[in-house]
Amino acid sequence: MTDTPIRILIAKPGLDGHDRGAKVLARGLRDEGFEVIYTGLRQTPEMIADAAEQEDVDVVGLSILSGAHMALLPRTVELLRERGMDEVLVAAGGIIPDADVTKLKAAGVAEIFGPGTSIGAIARYFREHVRRT
Amino acid sequence: MTHGLIEELASGARRPLARLLTRIENGDPSIRPILPELFASGHGAHVVGITGPPGSGKSTLVNALIGEWRRRGKRVGILAVDPSSPYTRGAILGDRIRMMEHAADRDVFMRSMAARGELGGLAATTWIGAAALDAAGYDPILIETVGAGQSEVEIARLAETTVVVEAPEMGDEVQAIKAGLLEVADIVAVNKGDRPGADRAARQLRAMMSTAGGRVERSPPKIMVTTATSGEGVTDLADAIEAHRAAAREPLAARDRAASQVRRALADLAGGRAVANPAWDETIQRVAERQLDPLTAAERLLDGVG
Secondary structure (H helix, E strand, O other): OOOOOOEEEEEEEOOOOOOHHHHHHHHHHHHOOOEEEEEEEEEOHHHHHHHHHHHOOOEEEEEEOOOOHHHHHHHHHHHHHHOOOOOOEEEEEEOOOHHHHHHHHHOOOOEEEOOOOOHHHHHHHHHHHOOOO | OHHHHHHHHHOOOHHHHHHHHHHHHOOOHHHHHHHHHHHHOOOOOOEEEEEOOOOOOHHHHHHHHHHHHHHOOOEEEEEEEEOOOOOOOOEEEOHHHHHHHHOOOOOEEEEEEEOOOOOOOOOOOHHHHHHHHHHOOOEOEEEEOOOOOOOOOOHHHHOOEEEEEEOOOOOOHHHHHOOOHHHHOOEEEEOOOOOOOHHHHHHHHHHHHOOOOOOOOOOOOEEEEOEOOOOEOHHHHHHHHHHHHHHHOOHHHHHHHHHHHHHHHHHHHHHHHHHHOOOHHHHHHHHHOOOOOHHHHHHHHHOOOO
16 A cells, blocks of 8 residues: 555446435545545446546446446456556446356456445455555 | 657557656656656647636536537647545545546546645646646647635646636626736636626626736736537637637746746745755754744755754
8 A cells, every 4th residue: 555545436337327326435435535536427338448547546436226237347347458457446336136246256346345335344445455556 | 768658658658648647646756857858758738727616617618628629630638636635635536527528539638636735726746747748749738727716826827828717606896806816817718608697797807807907917818708518609719728829928928937837846846855854853843842933944944954
């Protein structure tokens, strides 16, 4: 851990319009000392990867409630790796069935935070797992 | 290594530029030796500041300007600054929300910066970030400040052209003649032009600001009405910004900007050296105990004596 703030991009891929959770997390991580780049609703994996590249973030946090996670999350990971962002941590939050969690982790999603996870626990996870080169 | 980096920037590769901006923001000491070359390899991009109160529509207007300049075939660089928390150092950088339509455009590079404790509306490293975008061939470079109140005028010493964005509800005529933010404007955009009162606000501003005189040598700002959400007035604004480029580069204006940039750099440098003085702690303690006044203390620290 260096002493410069952790930079995280928070985005909502796909078509669902429920961003309260993403905003609450953005606010909570700000209070944990993170620099949070919030990009808003209805993003494509391409837009997210391009934004993450320009912002050189340590973490990409994806909030997804639409059920399209099996398509959107692995695609986002793939696009980030294509851009050479091998070390960036990709995490997701939302309603994701247990059966899909293993598959998503195999596809490169580092962690999945379900409903009820505290912001403190999420911040701790990022502090412990961020990789900086 | 340095040569490699400058060439990588010039090639338009985005990842090396993004990584460089991180080192710049973090005050990485490896930046210092490459600064002269970074500056020398700039292409002389037009640096345009966009400032104004929170919620006046700066980001939406920047988004509209990016679209306009892309139609004119330009590669646009953007640095957007948002405030950092004085308590946690955390920040919400939300300017991208209004600009995501350009996220995947290879000829637009947009970076969010947290002010990290600076109070003038920019981060301490924003000027180096602008130099990096210039070396990478972006022109114009738009710098969006923290939502500014009345006196965050730091942008005027960095930007060649400063656009102050106001909403129609900006206040009465006395607001328009107060010193500070409006005083540094080269162009004032009264945004949200579709709201009632926009034309009236523009008329008031024109009336109050047209009579610059006294010791002021600056020309009065151009007052324009824009509606960033519909694009109304944005072509005219882009034209006015481009037209101002020549005026901004007249020797006197360039000299004024250079002088205030060097003064700022001097203050940072002197501050850094004073803090590094081994007598720092002891000197501060003496000031705390009222044995020494702050100015004498500062002089001694600068002279290298405690």
